[in-house]
Amino acid sequence: xxxxxxxxxxxxxxxxxxxxxxxxxxxxxxxxxxxxxxxxxxxxxxxxxxxxxxxxxxxxxxxxxxxxxxxxxxxxxxxxxxxxxxxxxxxxxxxxxxxxxxxxxxxxxxxxxxxxxxxxxxxxxxxxxxxxxxxxxxxxxxxxxxxxxxxxxxxxxxxxxxxxxxxxxxxxxxxxxxxxxxxxxxxxxxxxxxxxxxxxxxxxxxxxxxxxxxxxxxxxxxxxxxxxxxxxxxxxxxxxxxxxxxxxxxxxxxxxxxxxxxxxxxxxxx
Amino acid sequence: xxxxxxxxxxxxxxxxxxxxxxxxxxxxxxxxxxxxxxxxxxxxxxxxxxxxxxxxxxxxxxxxxxxxxxxxxxxxxxxxxxxxxxxxxxxxxxxxxxxxxxxxxxxxxxxxxxxxxxxxxxxxxxxxxxxxxxxxxxxxxxxxxxxxxxxxxxxxxxxxxxxxxxxxxxxxxxxxxxxxxxxxxxxxxxxxxxxxxxxxxxxxxxxxxxxxxxxxxxxxxxxxxxxxxxxxxxxxxxxxxxxxxxxxxxxxxxxxxxxxxxxxxxxxxxxxxxxxxxxxxxxxxx
Numbered sequence: 001x002x003x004x005x006x007x008x009x010x011x012x013x014x015x016x017x018x019x020x021x022x023x024x025x026x027x028x029x030x031x032x033x034x035x036x037x038x039x040x041x042x043x044x045x046x047x048x049x050x051x052x053x054x055x056x057x058x059x060x061x062x063x064x065x066x067x068x069x070x071x072x073x074x075x076x077x078x079x080x081x082x083x084x085x086x087x088x089x090x091x092x093x094x095x096x097x098x099x100x101x102x103x104x105x106x107x108x109x110x111x112x113x114x115x116x117x118x119x120x121x122x123x124x125x126x127x128x129x130x131x132x133x134x135x136x137x138x139x140x141x142x143x144x145x146x147x148x149x150x151x152x153x154x155x156x157x158x159x160x161x162x163x164x165x166x167x168x169x170x171x172x173x174x175x176x177x178x179x180x181x182x183x184x185x186x187x188x189x190x191x192x193x194x195x196x197x198x199x200x201x202x203x204x205x206x207x208x209x210x211x212x213x214x215x216x217x218x219x220x221x222x223x224x225x226x227x228x229x230x231x232x233x234x235x236x237x238x239x240x241x242x243x244x245x246x247x248x249x250x251x252x253x254x255x256x257x258x259x260x261x262x263x264x265x266x267x268x269x270x
Numbered sequence: 271x272x273x274x275x276x277x278x279x280x281x282x283x284x285x286x287x288x289x290x291x292x293x294x295x296x297x298x299x300x301x302x303x304x305x306x307x308x309x310x311x312x313x314x315x316x317x318x319x320x321x322x323x324x325x326x327x328x329x330x331x332x333x334x335x336x337x338x339x340x341x342x343x344x345x346x347x348x349x350x351x352x353x354x355x356x357x358x359x360x361x362x363x364x365x366x367x368x369x370x371x372x373x374x375x376x377x378x379x380x381x382x383x384x385x386x387x388x389x390x391x392x393x394x395x396x397x398x399x400x401x402x403x404x405x406x407x408x409x410x411x412x413x414x415x416x417x418x419x420x421x422x423x424x425x426x427x428x429x430x431x432x433x434x435x436x437x438x439x440x441x442x443x444x445x446x447x448x449x450x451x452x453x454x455x456x457x458x459x460x461x462x463x464x465x466x467x468x469x470x471x472x473x474x475x476x477x478x479x480x481x482x483x484x485x486x487x488x489x490x491x492x493x494x495x496x497x498x499x500x501x502x503x504x505x506x507x508x509x510x511x512x513x514x515x516x517x518x519x520x521x522x523x524x525x526x527x528x529x530x531x532x533x534x535x536x537x538x539x540x541x542x543x544x545x546x547x548x549x550x551x552x553x554x555x556x
Contacts, residue, residue, distance in 0.1 A: 091282075
């Protein structure tokens with residue numbers, strides 16, 4: 001390679017790095033702004049312009065009872081729907097990965113369909129169902145709805161994780177005299193636990209952040225995203241920024257922990 | 271049937287049952303509603319079923335919103351791919367041992383709610399927001415540029431929201447390209463640019479197409495960005511559907527529009543499945 005070509009290659013990789021860095025700024029800017037404005041003391045009710053720095057918002061996190069209730073509702077619904085969806089989804093994924101039967105491909109596709117359906121259609125159709133059956137809209141309907149879309153996510157995630165599972169481990173356990181129940185709890189379950197953990201975290205996050213389906217089926221109940229949406233016109237209290245930043249930091253921590261655990265397992269294996 | 275087969279079926283039933291009751295049945299219901307009509311009090315009348323609502327949905331009145339949806343979804347898809355490709359390329363080439371971690375880090379911003387993200391863009395794009403502040407501070411503009419409540423704001427917000435849908439398939443495609451092939455290409459074309467244009471890019475084209483479809487399809491159904499960052503002119507199909515359901519309460523028309531949107535999207539997904547194989551489709555997530 002001539003000098004000119006080497007120069008251009010070096011330049012190209014520099015430009016790529018700069019471009020990637022700019023893209024990273026684009027990605028993180030909104031998060032940064034939300035976090036930044038949690039320290040803002042807003043003039044009036046809209047928290048859109050910077051006025052003065054204050055810790056007050058963080059100290060008065062629970063000032064607005066509606067907001068606190070919304071956060072609580074979101075967390076409750078996320079917890080319950082995650083537990084149900086992860087259980088159901090894992091069972092289904094196991095069945096889909098291990099057994100060959102005639103309709104497997106069709107069922108694969110069927111489970112995938114909710115992911116391809118626009119949220120607005122999912123939300124509206126569920127609303128139709130609940131209204132027709134005269135089920136009152138509230139936390140129950142939200143849990144039912146959230147489990148529905150989360151099951152698909154869990155199945156797709158677990159299928160990917162389970163496809164590398166070595167069945168011979170289970171056969172070995174059976175050879176050594178373990179019952180199917182024992183085999184599952186002592187051999188299979190610990191091995192698929194990381195996959196279950198990842199699916200659960202995914203489902204939890206999706207439930208917390210869900211807006212469209214929730215809005216259609218919440219009735220009078222407010223979840224955190226619904227609360228923020230309703231307040232956009234009237235003025236979003238800065239405590240919302242604080243909560244949003246907390247959720248984000250919690251996610252970052254969980255992911256970091258997950259990565260650390262992976263690395264420890266890898267070094268322990270050596 | 272042996273007891274083993276029965277046990278296997280039991281693994282399925284909860285999931286299938288849940289999806290059947292809360293996914294299939296509601297869709298059937300909404301289809302039935304779309305065939306009905308509205309009575310004076312806003313209820314649904316089902317005695318004379320017809321496809322009238324669908325004909326009305328295709329009426330010229332709804333055309334601008336449909337065009338908007340296509341316009342914004344297309345712009346979003348192109349921008350998302352343009353932004354995601356270098357990121358995915360950089361992580362794949364230069365990520366080394368931390369590749370997966372970097373990928374996860376890049377996805378982290380999307381662990382906040384849509385509404386929060388869109389609200390953040392409202393802060394950034396306002397007349398006295400970050401961008402105008404920088405432009406004014408650098409002396410490039412004497413007056414704030416109106417960025418919020420425009421087409422541009424909607425596209426920016428949508429692109430941001432759908433980046434992960436583009437990054438993941440692009441990363442998978444780029445990562446699959448064998449280093450040895452790229453090295454050989456470098457030798458043959460004696461430049462990085464040639465190797466990229468003639469070898470890497472064509473090899474990753476299936477990934478680009480996958481990313482395009484995976485971004486375009488949900489983008490068409492989006493409406494939050496158009497609602498919070500746009501103006502009445504930027505209304506998309508989703509906005510209309512939402513209004514029909516929650517404000518106007520014309521359920522039959524809303525149901526017809528929803529069903530049409532869904533059929534459109536399913537057609538897109540089927541196309542994707544045909545092009546790239548259904549295995550690819552059903553295992554696209556992590």
